[in-house]
Amino acid sequence: MQVSLEGISKQFGGFWALENVSLQLEPGQVVALLGPNGAGKTTLLNCLAGIVRPTQGKVRYDGEIFHRGRMDFRRRLMFLPDGPMLFARMSVLRHVAMCVRLYERPNPDEQRVVEILERLDLLPLATVPIGKMSHGQMYKSALTALLTVDPELWILDEPMASGMDPTGIAYFKHQARLAAKRGRTVIYTTQILEIAEKFSDRVCILDHGGMRLSGRVEDLRQSGNAQSLEELFLKLSERSEEE
Amino acid sequence: MRLYSLALVWRLRRAVRQRVRKSKSLRRRARWWRRSFKLDRPAIYEPLLIIVLAAIIAIHLEKGNAWLLACLTLYCTATAVMRSRQLQSLMTVSPERLLFHFYPLSDTHFFRWGLQVFLWKTARIWLASGVAFAFVFEAQNEPWFWKAAAFATLQWLVTVAAIFALAAYVYGIHKWVPVGLYLALIVVFYAGPLPYFAPIYPVLQALPTGWIDFAITAFHERVSEWIALMMLIVLAAVSVRTLAMRFRARIVVGAAPEQVSEPAHEPKHQIMGVLNEDAQLDELLEDEEEEDKPARPQTAWQNLRLQLVGASVGKHILSRDWLAPREWSMEPWLERLAGLWLTEPEKRTAEFLLGGAVLRWHELWRGSVIIAAAASVLFVVGLPSTYAIGILAASLSALLGVPVLGGNWPATSPARLSGKLSPLHGCFPLEYRTACRVMWKINLVRTAAWTPVGLLMSALAGLSYGSAAGIAAWLVLKGVLVYTASIPLLSAGQFSKSTNDTSNLRLATLPLVGFAMLIVLMFATAGIMTMALPTGLAFPSLGMTLGISLGAWWLYERYYERGQVDLVREPK
Numbered sequence: 001m002q003v004s005l006e007g008i009s010k011q012f013g014g015f016w017a018l019e020n021v022s023l024q025l026e027p028g029q030v031v032a033l034l035g036p037n038g039a040g041k042t043t044l045l046n047c048l049a050g051i052v053r054p055t056q057g058k059v060r061y062d063g064e065i066f067h068r069g070r071m072d073f074r075r076r077l078m079f080l081p082d083g084p085m086l087f088a089r090m091s092v093l094r095h096v097a098m099c100v101r102l103y104e105r106p107n108p109d110e111q112r113v114v115e116i117l118e119r120l121d122l123l124p125l126a127t128v129p130i131g132k133m134s135h136g137q138m139y140k141s142a143l144t145a146l147l148t149v150d151p152e153l154w155i156l157d158e159p160m161a162s163g164m165d166p167t168g169i170a171y172f173k174h175q176a177r178l179a180a181k182r183g184r185t186v187i188y189t190t191q192i193l194e195i196a197e198k199f200s201d202r203v204c205i206l207d208h209g210g211m212r213l214s215g216r217v218e219d220l221r222q223s224g225n226a227q228s229l230e231e232l233f234l235k236l237s238e239r240s241e242e243e
Numbered sequence: 244m245r246l247y248s249l250a251l252v253w254r255l256r257r258a259v260r261q262r263v264r265k266s267k268s269l270r271r272r273a274r275w276w277r278r279s280f281k282l283d284r285p286a287i288y289e290p291l292l293i294i295v296l297a298a299i300i301a302i303h304l305e306k307g308n309a310w311l312l313a314c315l316t317l318y319c320t321a322t323a324v325m326r327s328r329q330l331q332s333l334m335t336v337s338p339e340r341l342l343f344h345f346y347p348l349s350d351t352h353f354f355r356w357g358l359q360v361f362l363w364k365t366a367r368i369w370l371a372s373g374v375a376f377a378f379v380f381e382a383q384n385e386p387w388f389w390k391a392a393a394f395a396t397l398q399w400l401v402t403v404a405a406i407f408a409l410a411a412y413v414y415g416i417h418k419w420v421p422v423g424l425y426l427a428l429i430v431v432f433y434a435g436p437l438p439y440f441a442p443i444y445p446v447l448q449a450l451p452t453g454w455i456d457f458a459i460t461a462f463h464e465r466v467s468e469w470i471a472l473m474m475l476i477v478l479a480a481v482s483v484r485t486l487a488m489r490f491r492a493r494i495v496v497g498a499a500p501e502q503v504s505e506p507a508h509e510p511k512h513q514i515m516g517v518l519n520e521d522a523q524l525d526e527l528l529e530d531e532e533e534e535d536k537p538a539r540p541q542t543a544w545q546n547l548r549l550q551l552v553g554a555s556v557g558k559h560i561l562s563r564d565w566l567a568p569r570e571w572s573m574e575p576w577l578e579r580l581a582g583l584w585l586t587e588p589e590k591r592t593a594e595f596l597l598g599g600a601v602l603r604w605h606e607l608w609r610g611s612v613i614i615a616a617a618a619s620v621l622f623v624v625g626l627p628s629t630y631a632i633g634i635l636a637a638s639l640s641a642l643l644g645v646p647v648l649g650g651n652w653p654a655t656s657p658a659r660l661s662g663k664l665s666p667l668h669g670c671f672p673l674e675y676r677t678a679c680r681v682m683w684k685i686n687l688v689r690t691a692a693w694t695p696v697g698l699l700m701s702a703l704a705g706l707s708y709g710s711a712a713g714i715a716a717w718l719v720l721k722g723v724l725v726y727t728a729s730i731p732l733l734s735a736g737q738f739s740k741s742t743n744d745t746s747n748l749r750l751a752t753l754p755l756v757g758f759a760m761l762i763v764l765m766f767a768t769a770g771i772m773t774m775a776l777p778t779g780l781a782f783p784s785l786g787m788t789l790g791i792s793l794g795a796w797w798l799y800e801r802y803y804e805r806g807q808v809d810l811v812r813e814p815k
Contacts, residue, residue, distance in 0.1 A: 051344050074347035083659075085345040088813065093255045097247035102346045107251050110258035117259065124272035126259040131813050 008057035032196035035206035049079035077153035084142035088131025136163030313444035316453030321424035327409035372398035400479035407486035598653030611644030644693030649733030666741035731796035
C-alpha cells in the first residue's frame with residue numbers, strides 16, 4: 001500500500017504535536033520512525049491508523065484520502081500501540097478469531113496459527129485469558145493476530161520495547177522482513193538506534209513535531225557525515241539545542 | 244453481531260492441543276496455565292441471590308402485592324438510572340469504545356455490538372420481574388407462569404426504553420443517584436410492607452417503570468387481557484427501538500470522541516463535543532482548497548520552550564514555592580479543622596492520599612445540611628407520606644455528610660501496572676498504619692461535623708411523629724457511633740480493594756478470606772445489636788463492634804505488612 005502524508009499537523013489544545021509533516025512511502029519497505037521523547041512519533045502513527053484526525057493535511061493511501069470512516073483502508077492496516085488493545089477476558093485464539101472476522105479475512109490455516117504461537121512461545125497459553133498474561137505475552141498475542149491477518153500496512157509503536165523476549169523480537173523482525181518482501185509496508189517507532197540501523201530500509205527522524213530527516217540509512221549517514229545512525233542522531237540533537 | 248466465529252476458535256484450539264500433546268514440556272506448561280487461569284468462571288452468586296430474594300418476598304407477600312410491586316418499580320428505576328449512565332459510558336468513553344478504535348469497526352457496528360452486550364446485561368431485570376410477577380399472580384390464585392413471563396417481558400421492555408430515554412436526553416446524572424435509589428430499595432425491601440411506607444407505593448408506581456402495575460390492575464379479570472398485553476408489549480418494543488435509535492443519533496454518532504488520548508486537562512464537554520464522520524470528511528475535503536496557506540511562524544512547543552527559558556517559569560522553579568506543602572490553615576473551615584488534628588508527617592501522608600485533589604468536604608457538608616433542612620420540613624409537615632420521603636432525604640443527607648465506605652482516597656485507586664491493576668500507593672513508601680490513622684482522623688472530623696445536623700433532624704422527626712425527640716436522636720447517635728466503630732474496618736478495605744487478597748487463594752490467604760467473611764457477619768450482627776438493644780446493653784455491644792473492627796484492621800495489617808497479599812489484581 002502506498003502511503004502519503006501531505007503536510008500533516010496535529011494540535012492538542014494549544015500544543016502542536018505535529019507540524020507540517022510530509023512523507024511518501026512505497027510498498028515493501030520497513031520504515032523506522034525515530035526521535036526524542038515528545039517528538040510526535042506516536043501521534044504520527046495515530047494519524048496513520050485513523051486514531052486521531054490531523055488538524056491540517058491529509059493522509060493518503062494508494063492516492064485516496066484516508067480517515068477513520070474508511071473501513072476499506074482500515075481493514076488493510078493494523079496498528080499495535082505500545083500497550084496493545086486487547087480484551088482481558090479473551091484468549092489469544094479468540095482474539096485471533098476476532099481479528100480474522102473484523103478484518104474480513106478467510107479463516108486462517110490452523111497450522112499457520114499454531115506455528116506463530118509456537119514461535120512466540122504462546123502455545124501453552126493459547127486458551128488462557130489475555131488479562132492473566134505478562135505485558136510481553138500480551139504484546140505477542142496482539143502480534144499473533146497481526147501475523148495471522150497479515151495486513152498490507154503494519155503500524156507498530158515501540159515493538160522492540162514492548163516486553164517481548166529476544167526470541168519474540170527476532171521472530172518479529174524476521175516476519176517483518178518477509179512481509180516487506182511480499183510488498184507489505186512496516187512502520188514502527190523505536191529508540192534503539194542500532195536496531196533501526198540494521199533492520200530498516202528507511203529511517204525518518206522527527207523532532208519537535210517536524211520531520212527533520214528522511215531517507216535510506218546509508219544516504220542519511222553520508223549526507224550527515226556520520227559513522228553511525230547514533231552519531232547522526234546526536235549531531236541533530238545538538239544542532240536542535242543550538243537553534 | 245458476533246465478534247468471532249466459535250467454530251474457528253474450536254478448530255484453532257484443536258490444532259493447538261494436537262501440537263501441545265507432542266511435547267512433554269509444552270504439556271506440562273499448558274496444564275499449569277490452564278489450572279491457574281480459566282476463561283469465564285461461572286457466576287453462582289446470582290441464582291443464590293434470586294433464592295434469597297424469593298424467600299424474603301414469600302415471607303412478606305401475605306400482606307399484599309403493593310409492597311412487592313413498589314419494590315420492583317424502585318428496582319427498575321434504580322437500574323434504569325444506573326444502566327443509562329453505564330450505556331452512555333460504554334458508547335463514548337469506555338475501554339471498549341477506545342479499544343475498538345484500533346480495529347476496523349464502524350460506529351454502526353460498534354453500536355450493534357455494544358447494544359448486544361448491554362441488552363444481555365439487562366436480562367436480570369427480566370429475571371427479577373419474572374420472580375416478582377410470579378409471586379403476584381400466584382397470590383391471586385391464577386395460572387402464573389406464562390402471565391408472569393409476559394408481564395416480565397413488558398417490564399423489561401419499559402425499563403430498557405427508560406434506559407435509552409435517559410441515556411439519550413439526560414447526561415451527567417450523578418453517580419450517587421442510582422446508589423441512593425438502590426439504598427432506598429434495600430430499606431423498603433428489607434423493612435417489608437410496613438404501614439408508614441404504604442403511602443409512597445402509589446408514588447413509586449407513578450414512575451415510568453411502574454406503569455405495569457397499573458396495567459395489572461386494569462387487566463385483572465378481563466377477557467381481552469392477553470390481547471391488550473400483547474399490544475402493550477409491541478408498543479413497548481417499538482418505543483425501545485425508537486429510543487435506541489434516538490440514543491444512537493445523539494450520543495454514539497453525534498458525540499464520537501475525536502481521539503483516544505485527550506489531554507487530561509481537556510474539559511469533559513470537549514470530549515463529548517459533536518463530531519461526525521461526514522463532517523470530518525467535509526473538513527478534509529475543504530482543507531484541500533487551503534493548501535497554499537502560509538506556515539505558522541512558531542509552534543506551541545517552541546513557544547513553551549521560550550517561556551521556560553524566559554523569566555516567569557524559571558523564577559517559579561527557582562522560588563521553590565512548588566515544593567511547599569499544602570497550607571491547611573488556608574483551607575475552608577472543615578478541612579482546616581481536620582488539618583489541626585494532623586501532625587506534620589500525617590499532613591504529608593494526607594496530601595499523598597488525597598492525590599493533590601482540591602478538598603470539598605465543606606461543600607459536601609453544606610449539601611448535607613440543605614438536604615437535612617428539607618427532610619426536617621417534611622418531618623414537620625407530619626403526614627405519613629412525607630415521613631417516608633423525609634427518611635429517604637435524611638439518608639441522602641447522611642450519605643453526603645458522612646464519608647460512607649471510608650471516604651474517597653485517590654491514592655488507593657487502582658492504576659495500570661504492566662497490564663494489571665495496582666493501587667497508586669503501591670509504588671510509593673506509604674505506611675499502612677500512618678495512612679489508616681490519617682483516614683481515621685479525617686473521617687472522624689467529617690462525621691463529627693455532620694452529627695449535630697443528624698441529631699437535630701432526628702429530634703424533629705421524633706417530635707413530629709409522636710415519639711420523644713430524645714429517643715429518635717439517640718437512635719441516630721447510635722447509628723453514628725456504629726459508623727465510627729466501622730472506620731478502622733473501612734480503612735483496611737481501602738487497602739484491600741486493589742489487592743488480590745480475595746482472588747489469589749493460597750494456603751496463606753485462605754484463612755484471611757474465611758475470616759473476612761466471618762468478621763463482616765460478626766460486625767453486622769454487633770452493629771444491629773447496638774441499634775436494637777436498650778441503652779444499658781447498647782454500650783457493650785458498641786464496644787464489641789469497635790473491637791471487631793479494630794481486630795479486623797489489625798489482622799489485615801499483619802497480612803499486608805508481611806506481604807501476604809499482592810498489590811495487583813486482574814482487570815475486569
